[in-house]
Amino acid sequence: MLKDITIGQYFPSDSLIHRLDPRFKIVITFIFIVMLFTGRSLVSLGIGAIYTFTAVFVSKIPLKMFVRSIKPLMPFLIITAFINILFANGGDVVFKWRFIKITSDGINVSVFMIIRIILLLMGTSLLTYTTSPITLTDAVERLLSPLKKLKFPVHELAMMMSIALRFIPLLIEETDRIISAQKARGAEIDSGNIVNRARNLIPVLIPLFISAFRRADELATAMECRCYCGGEGRTRLRQLKSAPRDYIALAVTVLFLSVIISVNIIFQ
Amino acid sequence: MAVLKTEELTYIYSEGSPFQKTALDHVNLEINEGEIIGIIGHTGSGKSTLIQHFNGLLKPSGGRILLDGRDIWADKSDIREVRFQVGLVFQYPEYQIFEETVYNDIAFGCRNMGLSESEIKSRVAETAVDIGLSEDLLESSPFELSGGQKRRVAIAGVMAMRPKVLILDEPTAGLDPVGRDRIFQHIVKYHEKTHNTVLIVSHSMEDMARIANKILVMNRSKVFCYDETEKVFARAEEITQIGLDVPQITKVFAELKKHGLDFGKEVYTVDYARELLLKHLRERGIFNA
Structure with missing residues (x-):
């Protein structure tokens, strides 16, 4: 059951999107988010959708994967839609019962919000689907490197990020094992009321924490043995190099952003 | 009579997904009461999957497991009772220790069984002697013990439940030769005293040859052979051929x-x-x- 969790899952492939420089991909994703939030009408959102679906198509990642990343957030989407339907005013009244009033604007706004959130999720999942966690943290480190001048621990942050990502699957596996071991001793992990359930988690959480600390300790020793001493003077195996295609991708994205801004101005 | 029996036991991991893998392929076994059985096989041969079926941690994709002639999945609510009768000690069991004192950790399984405190007390004391833990250790924190001692505490936790069948997955992995011998000695003593069935997964052919009266060899999700120890090692050549040692x-x-x-x-x-x-x-x- 725990194995079904997919955080920052990466799908290796050889599409154009996969080959883009991860630094550019992060910047592009950022512009993409801005793009979705500047769009004020369904028309501009439609342009954003064209952009998203083209990118998804180019990435060769099955659409099913995106459905899977949206699914767990469905309740959140539904609640957002409800709140918008109930509280947005203006336009014709479509339905009225006591204090509940549904207006055409309300429906428009909630449809608009749902599409926007779905596009947002798709675009950002595309980043993690096409970029391995390690290159992603590399890119974050490079993008944030100007902050080093302000004594911001950029390298340490990136290292922490990559270690955390590295340990997620391991800890999930470990949790599964501990649950099985305690079940073998008759522990009831998934039954009873809330208080009992919380108490039943103790036999799982304590060994899990102990093992996480042990692993952290071992990892620290292993890093020291290999003379790790922070980011100072470290060279990289994989150098990030930008290619013309990165600039083209960036230009296309900026173009879409400007189109959306112009649409906003025209349809004012 | 067979205490544990499997009929065409099959297990498929991630069935229906592209990662589908058959871990057990129509396994038929009969385990008699009072035997010590050594289970050997490569990593990924299905040993661990098999033993997790015996106490109902995994549900078979096909086939049945019979405990005393009763299908353990006949009534889902009985599965906890099955776990009390078939005690399973995982690999590196010391990682599952969580209580403040050795006593409490050994008692955890018994408490889950709903035994009375006086019964638990006598069981813990007896098991501690059986596994070679001195009495003054019982009130100390399990996290202060040595690796070998922790391992024995974890094994004691399952033994104290007095299961009809005790299954140990690599009980000596990562221990030094002295610690290893000690654990095997205590397991043999436990067996002599209780005459309960013991199943041991191990990579050490020497140890298996010494203590097991039957050997089960797993290979590629199937039973390669299952027979008395001498008869199994008589097939030394075949066993070496599938990449295992004698x-x-x-x-x-x-x-x-x-x-x-x-x-x-x-x-x-x-x-x-x-x-x-x-x-x-x-x-x-x-x-x-």
Whole structure:
């Protein structure tokens, strides 16, 4: 059951999107988010959708994967839609019962919000689907490197990020094992009321924490043995190099952003 | 009568996904009461999957598991009872320790069984003696113990539940030879005392040859062979062919046979080898003692 969790899952492939420089991909994703939030009408959102679906198509990642990343957030989407339907005013009244009033604007706004959130999720999942966690943290480190001048621990942050990502699957596996071991001793992990359930988690959480600390300790020793001493003077195996295609991708994205801004101005 | 029995037991991981993998392929086994069975096989041969079926941690994709002739999945609500009867000690069991005192950790399983405190007390005390933990350790924190001691605490936690079948997955992995011998000694003693069935997964052919009266060899999700220890090691060549080892002493005697010294018997423990050799030397008048 725990194995079904997919955080920052990466799908290796050889599409154009996969080959883009991860630094550019992060910047592009950022512009993409801005793009979705500047769009004020369904028309501009439609342009954003064209952009998203083209990118998804180019990435060769099955659409099913995106459905899977949206699914767990469905309740959140539904609640957002409800709140918008109930509280947005203006336009014709479509339905009225006591204090509940549904207006055409309300429906428009909630449809608009749902599409926007779905596009947002798709675009950002595309980043993690096409970029391995390690290159992603590399890119974050490079993008944030100007902050080093302000004594911001950029390298340490990136290292922490990559270690955390590295340990997620391991800890999930470990949790599964501990649950099985305690079940073998008759522990009831998934039954009873809330208080009992919380108490039943103790036999799982304590060994899990102990093992996480042990692993952290071992990892620290292993890093020291290999003379790790922070980011100072470290060279990289994989150098990030930008290619013309990165600039083209960036230009296309900026173009879409400007189109959306112009649409906003025209349809004012 | 067979205490545990599997009928066409099949298990498929991630069924229906592209990562689908058959871990157990129509396994038919009968485990009799009071036996010590050694389970050997490669990593990924299905050993661990098999033992997790015996106490209902995994549900078979096909086939049945019978405990005392009853299908353990006949009534889902009985599965906890099955876990009390078939005690499973995982690999590196010391990682599941969580209580503040050794006593409480050993008592955890018994408390889940709903036993009375006085019963638990006597069981914990008895098990501690059986596994070789001195009484003054019971009130100390399990996290202060040595690796071998922690391991024994974890094993005691399952033994104290007095399961009809005790299953241990690599109980000596990562221990030094002294710690290893000690654990096996205690397991053998436990068996002599209770006459309960014991299943041990191990990579050490020497140890298995010494203590098991039957050996189950798993290969590629199937039962490769399951027979009395000597009969299994008599098939040394086949076993080596699937990439598993036989005891060193068996190899020595196979080599002697090639050189014309045939004892006509399978040799798999050093003690037996010594006896045979001494007898042979005496007969030839070379050695007189």
